[in-house]
Amino acid sequence: QAQLVESGGGLVQAGGSLRLSCAASGRTLSAYDVAWFRQAPGKDRDFVAAIRRSGGTTRYAGSVKGRFTLSRDDAKNTANLQMNSLKPEDTAVYYCAAGYNYLSNARYSWNYWGQGTQVTVSS
Secondary structure, eight states: OOOOEEOOOOOTTTTTTEEEEEESSOOOOGSSSSEEEEEEESSEEEEEEEOOOOTTOOOEOOTTTEEEEEEETTTTTEEEEEEEEGGGGGOEEEEEEEEEEEOOOGGGGGOOOOEEEEEEEOO
């Protein structure tokens, strides 16, 4: 069983960048597909990006494609979400998830979750 911890959130102005990190303990992150979701106040938890456990293939939600880049460093047991050209609508709590359903956008498909990290983008 994996324990996930997110870091790197904060307050940034529109157009700025942040890098979120998801660190795993308990089991190596390389055994899992990894995804990021986000949840704004009063809204559902939405899929942001995923990376496959072998080969590193990635996919993104349309709203972040071209601005966000998800990568993994299996040697460090981390997965990192580089977020550029941030917009106020990117403001949310960002969650890291791990599992075996790379192609699924549904939160129930992902087995393990971190506690989340707040990202706030000011206009």
